[in-house]
Amino acid sequence: xxxxxxxxxxxxxxxxxxxxxxxxSLSDSVVNSGQDAISLVIKLTGMMCxxxxxxxxxxxxxLTRVISRFLSPLFSKLYKNVGRGSxxxxxxxxxxxxxxxxxxxxxxxxxxEAMRRMQEENPxxxxxxxxxxxxxxxxxxxxxxxxxxxxxxxxxxGSASPMEIMPATWLSTAMSLLAGVITAKIFSKLxxxxxxxxxxxxxxxxx
Amino acid sequence: MKVxxxxxxxxxxxxxxxxxxxxxxxxxxxxxxxxxxxxxTVKNILPxxxxxxxxxxxxxxxxxxxxxxxxLSPLSGITGIPEEIMPLAVLNPISxxxxxxxxxxxxxxxxxxxYLGRVASVMMGATETTFYAITVYYGSVGIxxxxxxxxxxxxxxxxxxxxxxxxxxxxxxx
Numbered sequence: 001x002x003x004x005x006x007x008x009x010x011x012x013x014x015x016x017x018x019x020x021x022x023x024x025s026l027s028d029s030v031v032n033s034g035q036d037a038i039s040l041v042i043k044l045t046g047m048m049c050x051x052x053x054x055x056x057x058x059x060x061x062x063l064t065r066v067i068s069r070f071l072s073p074l075f076s077k078l079y080k081n082v083g084r085g086s087x088x089x090x091x092x093x094x095x096x097x098x099x100x101x102x103x104x105x106x107x108x109x110x111x112x113e114a115m116r117r118m119q120e121e122n123p124x125x126x127x128x129x130x131x132x133x134x135x136x137x138x139x140x141x142x143x144x145x146x147x148x149x150x151x152x153x154x155x156x157x158g159s160a161s162p163m164e165i166m167p168a169t170w171l172s173t174a175m176s177l178l179a180g181v182i183t184a185k186i187f188s189k190l191x192x193x194x195x196x197x198x199x200x201x202x203x204x205x206x207x
Numbered sequence: 208m209k210v211x212x213x214x215x216x217x218x219x220x221x222x223x224x225x226x227x228x229x230x231x232x233x234x235x236x237x238x239x240x241x242x243x244x245x246x247x248t249v250k251n252i253l254p255x256x257x258x259x260x261x262x263x264x265x266x267x268x269x270x271x272x273x274x275x276x277x278x279l280s281p282l283s284g285i286t287g288i289p290e291e292i293m294p295l296a297v298l299n300p301i302s303x304x305x306x307x308x309x310x311x312x313x314x315x316x317x318x319x320x321x322y323l324g325r326v327a328s329v330m331m332g333a334t335e336t337t338f339y340a341i342t343v344y345y346g347s348v349g350i351x352x353x354x355x356x357x358x359x360x361x362x363x364x365x366x367x368x369x370x371x372x373x374x375x376x377x378x379x380x381x
Contacts, residue, residue, distance in 0.1 A: 001338065005301060009262040009271075016271035029268035030261065037260035040311055041253055049245040054223055056241025057234050061227040105244050112347045119348040127352040128345065133359065140300075140340040140360040141367065146219060147332035153311060154328055159319035163212030168325070168374035169332035175370045176333060180363025187355040 047152040055103045064101065068093040078181070079131045081121060088117040092135060100145050111139055130188040137180040143173050252304065259304035266294075267312060288372045291316075291323050295330060296368045300337035300361060307331075322381050329371040337364055 017026040058064060071093040076084040083089065091114040098107035114135060122129050128136075147169055154162035227234040266272040276290050279297070283290035295313060298305040310331050317323040337360045345353055375381070 002302065005305075006258060006262055009266055013262075013265035013269040013271045016266075016274055017269035020270040022269050025268040026265055029264040033261040033264040034257060036264060037253075037257040037308070040260060040308065041249060041256055045246070045249045048249055049242040052245025052248070053238035053240075053242035054220055056244070057227040057232060057237045058223045059241075060232045060237045061223070061230040063223065063226055105248060108343065111344060115344050115348050119350070126350060128350050128354050128356060132345075132350065133354060133356045136341055136344045136353075136356050137359045137363060139344065140335050140337040141363045142333065142335035144332065146215065147328075149307075150310075150328050150332045151216075153314060154319040154324075157314040157319040157324070159324075161212045162319070163215055164379075165325055165328045165332065165375075166212060166215065168329045168371070168378045171374045171377075172329055172333035172367050172370035176363045176367030179366035180359050183362045184355065184359040187359065191354070 043156050044149060044152055047148050051102060051148045052105070055101055055106075058101060059103065059106060064094060064097050064103075064106075067100070068097040071096060079134060081129070081131055082118075088114055091117060096138065096143065099139070100143050102144050102146060102148055107139075111135075130184075130192075133184045133188065134181055137184050138177065141173060141177045141180050143177060144169075255302075255304040256307065259302060260308040263305060263308040263312060286369050286372075288368055289323055289326060292326050292330065292372070295327055299330065299334050299368075300364045303336040303339060306336070322375065322379070325375045325379060326372050329375055330368060333367045333371060334364055337361065 013026060017023045068090070072089050073084065075089050075092050075096075076082055076086075079089075079092075082092065091110050095107050095110035095114055098104075098110060115132065118129060118132050118135070119125065122132075146163075147166065150165070150169075151162040154165075224234060227237065263272075266275070272294060275294055275297075279293040280290040282288075283293050288296060291313065295306060295309045298309050310327050313327040314324055319325075319328070337357075341353065341356055341360060345351075345356075
């Protein structure tokens with residue numbers, strides 16, 4: 001998909017430049033973009049190293065484990081076939097905690113482990129289970145306590161208070177997460193009940 | 208809001224360092240290890256950032272971005288998301304690098320503490336690249352039928368976009 005989107009952006013720009021007569025500035029932008037990309041990454045590099053280092057200390061001092069222990073009971077309620085204190089629940093809550101702390105590197109392997117454990121219990125190996133759907137949706141709605149990347153860029157562009165957006169971010173993420181999980185649950189219910197209803201109807205007819 | 212914003216980072220860092228010291232963790236060695244991992248992440252995302260900064264830069268310079276903004280502006284009226292932010296909302300679920308370079312463009316054009324800058328910031332902080340998460344997580348275990356995952360994830364994204372504009376108005380006025 002990315003192939004078409006990326007290609008589309010470039011071809012569309014070229015066509016737009018023909019009609020608007022902006023060919024010179026399009027050309028200039030190509031020449032400058034490489035440099036712009038590097039300067040964008042350089043702006044973020046320092047913070048990514050710093051935060052990676054700080055969060056590694058958090059991980060090694062057991063902070064991730066403490067937070068994840070708080071989240072774990074919530075998870076066994078949210079997921080149908082994930083037992084309280086099971087290895088799956090542990091991997092899940094560690095994954096979400098790592099996301100909360102902005103530990104992208106640590107979060108992905110933990111999430112993949114949770115997926116692998118859910119897949120072991122999955123009767124149909126090519127179809128996602130209800131729990132998997134909720135889990136992937138939770139991962140795609142990023143819950144991050146401290147938005148370091150955003151704050152770094154805000155500082156670079158002269159924000160007087162780069163972190164002031166934090167409460168708004170939390171509220172938005174929470175609403176997004178809620179909407180995603182509710183949708184997942186509702187559709188799982190609808191789709192799971194369908195076959196049963198069909199069977200009930202058929203039985204009704206045969207009588 | 209300003210006080211909270213100023214306090215949060217130093218407090219979190221001191222708490223973590225303190226916890227590390229109490230637990231007898233070799234904090235500086237740990238720090239170096241984590242920082243090195245951060246550097247590796249940067250190295251890994253660099254190529255895709257270059258590709259997408261070029262594409263977003265071309266869109267902007269050619270006037271193509273203005274066309275897209277105009278095209279999406281009716282949606283902006285319905286959802287309350289400012290039309291200048293709509294391209295960011297569209298790119299956000301698809302491409303992390305694309306969203307990042309679009310975000311930088313918005314900060315550059317309108318400033319970080321403007322209404323638009325704040326809405327874009329909340330949007331960036333409140334979402335993850337949805338399609339990337341779906342591909343990686345299902346791909347790892349060989350799931351082909353993802354059922355209503357994409358629908359639920361996109362509804363979550365959409366909610367966060369609308370909420371970004373709404374929460375910024377709530378906390379800062381517009």
